[in-house]
Amino acid sequence: MNSKRILILGIGNLLWADEGFGVRCVEALNGGWVFPPQVTLIDGGTQGLYLLPYVQEADCLLVFDAVDYGDPAGTLREVVGDQVPRFMGAKKMSLHQTGFQEVLMAAELTGKLPAELVLIGVQPEELEDYGGSLRDVVKAQMVPALNLALDWLERWGAAGCLRDAAAGAAVAITDAALAIDVYEDERPTADQACRLGDARFLGQPAA
Amino acid sequence: MAAYETQGFKLDNSGKRVVVDPVCRIEGHLRVEVNLDDKNVIRNAVSTGTMWRGLEVILKGRDPRDAWAFTERICGVCTGTHALTSVRAVEDALKIQIPENANSIRNIMQLNLQVHDHLVHFYHLHALDWVDVVSALKADPKATSALAQSISSWPLSSPGYFRDIQNRLKKFVESGQLGPFMNGYWGSPAYKLPPEANLMAVAHYLEALDFQKEIVKVHTIFGGKNPHPNWLVGGVPCAINLEGVGAVGAVNMERLNLVKSIIDRSIEFTEQVYIPDLIAIAKFYKGWLYGGGLSSKNVMSYGDIPDKANDYSSANLMLPRGAVINGDLSKVHEVDLRDVEQVQEFVAHSWYKYPDESKGLHPWDGVTEPSFVLGPNTKGTKTNIKELDEGGKYSWIKAPRWRGHAMEVGPLARYIIGYAQGNKEFKEPVDALLKELDVPVTALFSTLGRTAARGLECGWAAHKMSYFFDKLMANLKAGDLNTANIEKWEPSTWPKEAKGVGFTEAPRGALGHWIKIKDTKIDNYQCVVPTTWNGGPRDHKGQIGAFEAALMDTPVAKADEPLEILRTLHSFDPCLACSTHVMSPDGQEMTSVKVR
Numbered sequence: 161m162n163s164k165r166i167l168i169l170g171i172g173n174l175l176w177a178d179e180g181f182g183v184r185c186v187e188a189l190n191g192g193w194v195f196p197p198q199v200t201l202i203d204g205g206t207q208g209l210y211l212l213p214y215v216q217e218a219d220c221l222l223v224f225d226a227v228d229y230g231d232p233a234g235t236l237r238e239v240v241g242d243q244v245p246r247f248m249g250a251k252k253m254s255l256h257q258t259g260f261q262e263v264l265m266a267a268e269l270t271g272k273l274p275a276e277l278v279l280i281g282v283q284p285e286e287l288e289d290y291g292g293s294l295r296d297v298v299k300a301q302m303v304p305a306l307n308l309a310l311d312w313l314e315r316w317g318a319a320g321c322l323r324d325a326a327a328g329a330a331v332a333i334t335d336a337a338l339a340i341d342v343y344e345d346e347r348p349t350a351d352q353a354c355r356l357g358d359a360r361f362l363g364q365p366a367a
Numbered sequence: 368m369a370a371y372e373t374q375g376f377k378l379d380n381s382g383k384r385v386v387v388d389p390v391c392r393i394e395g396h397l398r399v400e401v402n403l404d405d406k407n408v409i410r411n412a413v414s415t416g417t418m419w420r421g422l423e424v425i426l427k428g429r430d431p432r433d434a435w436a437f438t439e440r441i442c443g444v445c446t447g448t449h450a451l452t453s454v455r456a457v458e459d460a461l462k463i464q465i466p467e468n469a470n471s472i473r474n475i476m477q478l479n480l481q482v483h484d485h486l487v488h489f490y491h492l493h494a495l496d497w498v499d500v501v502s503a504l505k506a507d508p509k510a511t512s513a514l515a516q517s518i519s520s521w522p523l524s525s526p527g528y529f530r531d532i533q534n535r536l537k538k539f540v541e542s543g544q545l546g547p548f549m550n551g552y553w554g555s556p557a558y559k560l561p562p563e564a565n566l567m568a569v570a571h572y573l574e575a576l577d578f579q580k581e582i583v584k585v586h587t588i589f590g591g592k593n594p595h596p597n598w599l600v601g602g603v604p605c606a607i608n609l610e611g612v613g614a615v616g617a618v619n620m621e622r623l624n625l626v627k628s629i630i631d632r633s634i635e636f637t638e639q640v641y642i643p644d645l646i647a648i649a650k651f652y653k654g655w656l657y658g659g660g661l662s663s664k665n666v667m668s669y670g671d672i673p674d675k676a677n678d679y680s681s682a683n684l685m686l687p688r689g690a691v692i693n694g695d696l697s698k699v700h701e702v703d704l705r706d707v708e709q710v711q712e713f714v715a716h717s718w719y720k721y722p723d724e725s726k727g728l729h730p731w732d733g734v735t736e737p738s739f740v741l742g743p744n745t746k747g748t749k750t751n752i753k754e755l756d757e758g759g760k761y762s763w764i765k766a767p768r769w770r771g772h773a774m775e776v777g778p779l780a781r782y783i784i785g786y787a788q789g790n791k792e793f794k795e796p797v798d799a800l801l802k803e804l805d806v807p808v809t810a811l812f813s814t815l816g817r818t819a820a821r822g823l824e825c826g827w828a829a830h831k832m833s834y835f836f837d838k839l840m841a842n843l844k845a846g847d848l849n850t851a852n853i854e855k856w857e858p859s860t861w862p863k864e865a866k867g868v869g870f871t872e873a874p875r876g877a878l879g880h881w882i883k884i885k886d887t888k889i890d891n892y893q894c895v896v897p898t899t900w901n902g903g904p905r906d907h908k909g910q911i912g913a914f915e916a917a918l919m920d921t922p923v924a925k926a927d928e929p930l931e932i933l934r935t936l937h938s939f940d941p942c943l944a945c946s947t948h949v950m951s952p953d954g955q956e957m958t959s960v961k962v963r
Contacts, residue, residue: 175425175440205440207594209487213580266576269539291425335595337433338440348427 163198166318167218167274168309169211171204171225171260174338177292178284182224184294185280185305187334192306193320194327199313203334204260211263216272220316222309223260226298227281234297235283238308244277278312280305293344373910374664374773376919379404380411384754385926387933397902397941399932400755401918407926412911412918413757414902416764424735426892431457431884432856434892435598438880441894447480447586448873449880449894450598456880457600460867466849469602470676471839472589475626476596477672477871478828478835482633483582484874485778485825486641488940490568490575493818496934497648498568499558504537506566514563519643523574532570557930559651568648571640578636581629588622602851609843623840630836633829637822645822646803649815653806658814658935660917664694665772666780667900669702669879671872672831679870685831686872687785687793692772696787702769704868704879707732710895712765715907716757719765725907727768730881730893731866762904766912767895775913776876776900777939779820783811796823814917817938821874858887873897875940901939914939 170186172179183203190201200218204211215221223244229237245264267273282305285295294302313320323330332339370379380402388398402411422441426434434457438449451473458465465473508529515524560568583593589605590596597604611619670688673679681688681701689699703709711727714720720738721728728734742759745752755761766773774780785793800819801808810816855861866883876897883891901913911919914936923931 173440175437203595205446205595207446209491209576209579210583210594212576213583216580269535269573270576333592335433335436335439335597337430337436346429348424348429 164219164316164318165217166199166220166313166316167214167222168199168201168313169204169214169221169223170202171206171211171223173206174334174343175290177286177289178282178295178298179226179287180294181226181282181284181298181302181305183334184299184340185224185302185309187332187340188302189306189309189320190333191330192323193310194323195313195320196318199318199320201333208259208263209266211260212266215263215267215274216270218274220276220278220312221274222278222280222312224305224309225260225279225281226284226287227279229281229283231283233283233285233295234301236301236304236308237279237281237283239279239281241277244279276316280308291347293340293347371909373908374661374916376911376916378411378911378919380757382410383926385923385929385932386754387929397898397936399914399918399936400757401929401932403923403926406922407924408920408922409918409932410920411757412915413755413761413904414912414914414918415755415762415904416898416902422892422894426889428888430858430887431460431882431889432600434880434882434889435600438894439595439598445873445875445878445896446594447476447590447596447598448871448878450596451477452869452871452873452878452880452894453882454598454600454869455871456867456869456882457884458867459869460865460882460884461600461855461861463601463852463855464677465602465852466847467676467842468607468839468847468850469852470673471835471842472603472605472850474672474835475630475832475839476586476589478832479582479585479629479633481828481874482637482825482832483579484940485821485828486575486582486637487579488874489641489645489818489822489825490572493934493937493940494568494572494648496930496937497558497652498560498565498572499553499555500536500565500569501540501553502558502560502562503566503569504533504540504562506533506562508533508566511563511566511570514647515567518647519639521639521643523570529566529570532573533566536569552928552930555924555928555930557924557928557934559655560648561651564647564651568644571644574640575636578632582633585626585629588618588626599851601853601856602849605850607843607848607850609848623836627836630829630832634826634833637826637829641825642822645819646800649804649819652815653804653810656806656810656813656815657921657931658917658938659812659816660915660919660935661773661775661913662779662783662816662917663809663812665692665769665774666690666783667702667769667774667776667877668781668784668872669704669870669877671870686781687788687790689784689788690769690772690774691784691787692770696783699784699787700770704870704881709770710767710879711771712767712895712899713906714760714765716760716904717762717765718760727771727906730868730879730895731883731891733881733891733893735893757905764899764903766903766906767900768906768910771908773903773906773910773912773916774900775916776897777817777820778824778874778876779811779817780876781872782820782823792827793823796826814935814938821940861887864890876900898939898941902941914941 170182172182174180174183186201282301382402382404386400398415400413401409404410435450435453438453439446509526511529512526586596587593606617608617611617667690670684672685674683690702707729713727715724718739720736742756744756747753782793864885868881870879879895881893903912917935
């Protein structure tokens with residue numbers, strides 16, 4: 161039996177449209193498959209250092225995220241090994257959200273960087289839609305992204321099985337109110353709640 | 368803008384303009400612009416939030432019992448605090464009473480978050496504004512050991528230990544991957560510590576990195592999971608079974624013992640590492656007492672940590688509630704979050720529209736109608752602002768005021784209010800610290816004072832966790848295992864309309880959520896977050912906000928390396944973005960500084 165500890169981590173803020181890609185992928189993976197016990201799936205949200213212990217404990221780390229490669233929207237990329245920290249850089253969050261790159265650096269500084277690193281990233285189309293969900297072009301990449309992840313899990317000796325009736329429904333890793341269908345269905349309409357964002361991001365004058 | 372005077376500050380924007388954007392490792396969320404006079408002293412400061420958001424946009428029409436899960440996603444570190452504030456707002460609106468055990472557990476979680484946030488803020492985010500990491504390579508490990516042993520009995524202090532740390536650091540620096548240490552202004556003349564103190568701080572940076580992982584386990588134990596623990600309107604979502612075994616299911620004695628051990632280690636680490644480091648560093652910077660801003664004038668705290676459940680009166684809150692205005696410490700004013708005359712938000716200089724912008728609106732009546740209009744003296748374009756015009760609208764943050772006053776919130780505000788009330792839990796440690804540093808009480812009103820108050824509060828919070836742990840255990844052992852009140856869980860039991868307010872003291876300051884519920888759904892939801900208080904812009908009277916005030920009159924050693932500006936802003940532990948997180952292969956930029 162393979163005892164490599166595997167962490168599948170979805171990161172990003174699901175309140176900001178395509179930024180939720182990582183969390184949605186890990187949510188879907190958790191909902192559709194059953195994995196051996198050495199696999200941990202985590203909705204990492206926008207947490208920085210909180211994620212360090214999970215990362216330090218892993219031998220193999222696979223991260224789903226929205227990544228700005230400057231590609232056309234919806235482009236999926238798989239990044240492996242040393243390239244991962246380099247891709248996890250720029251648009252970091254606020255002071256306390258030290259950013260996931262720094263989590264990796266901290267893991268390295270403490271001598272506990274996972275031996276294998278994989279990043280499955282999608283180029284977002286829309287971020288500046290607070291309360292919005294994944295755009296179609298990004299959502300369409302979820303299945304290919306999940307397939308890439310399932311291949312990695314198989315390679316790491318931890319293949320997933322389709323979740324059937326016998327396995328029962330998954331224990332949600334994201335709160336039920338935030339599950340993608342509920343989140344999308346219950347969104348207030350633009351009439352009820354103004355969705356206008358910052359014109360400098362939207363590229364058009366506001367109001 | 369002509370030069371003018373407000374709140375005791377003389378504003379003059381005629382000098383060289385320096386733009387720092389973004390301030391907190393985020394792309395375009397918090398930006399400041401300052402004007403320097405010919406001696407490089409800041410004579411005008413402009414703080415702007417460059418990103419729009421409104422939680423009502425997301426929450427309107429949703430189930431109030433779910434609001435916490437959304438608010439938990441606003442931000443990456445205040446997660447638990449927002450969730451707690453949210454469930455309190457709903458409980459207030461629906462008049463739901465929570466069990467004593469739930470109150471104790473919530474307090475332990477909130478205090479735990481304070482300890483974690485303060486420690487991580489000090490070592491991993493703010494220390495690098497005071498500590499020159501690269502200088503640590505020049506330290507003598509033996510002398511570092513002597514220094515460490517002279518200030519604390521913490522056992523990790525041998526010359527060999529510091530030599531190891533130095534070697535690890537050296538390897539890291541030589542690999543060209545500074546990692547967490549990149550983007551520093553290493554070598555700046557604004558750094559004052561000798562190499563040995565720098566090395567000691569780096570060692571403790573690593574130890575704190577290790578220890579912070581332990582602290583958050585408390586959230587997993589009581590919240591069921593991390594990094595996004597579960598919360599519940601009416602109590603806490605964890606059952607307790609003292610006789611149970613194993614890690615699954617109800618919280619049992621084994622789990623509670625782990626909580627106890629984490630609390631004890633938190634006290635130890637704070638008292639033997641954090642506070643001695645703080646004092647050691649402060650001794651080298653006590654000549655640098657800039658950054659006081661509003662702290663010597665107007666400070667406010669909503670209060671938090673109710674001793675008994677369901678009693679939110681000042682007398683029952685262990686973190687003090689009140690407001691001090693015009694520097695009059697002899698009088699602490701009562702703060703009432705329901706009084707529509709007290710907390711109000713103004714938008715004269717914010718990118719929103721009100722029918723009458725000379726008036727403020729209480730959050731229950733809050734209006735969020737964007738109006739992105741730039742002042743006539745703005746340089747650049749709407750999509751690429753080179754220089755803001757603070758005479759016009761210039762921020763996506765509203766300007767909250769308490770009875771018309773701009774207020775500073777946060778650990779320093781809490782300590783000043785506790786001090787003014789004569790509460791010995793706050794006054795005695797402050798007096799002892801001032802004595803140790805041999806500085807007058809006025810030294811408290813500074814960037815360093817803010818940083819020191821956070822450290823003292825970390826110790827306070829660790830001890831209070833212990834208090835609530837004992838209280839919880841006593842209650843459990845007396846046979847009360849109740850953790851939730853679900854009497855009013857069903858919406859059919861709710862009134863047709865209700866409104867409530869929930870408040871907490873987040874690590875970075877006073878946090879309030881105001882909710883209106885109509886026909887069992889959320890009708891309006893407004894958050895006024897600590898960084899709105901501190902980072903807000905001018906109001907209709909031209910009064911400046913806390914960040915702006917704190918930057919005033921500070922000399923900057925090098926205009927293109929504005930370490931002093933970052934140091935002061937970071938001392939507030941600002942959190943604004945709490946939002947996008949997109950990575951790109953090339954950009955590593957922390958701060959772009961533009962000197963114009």
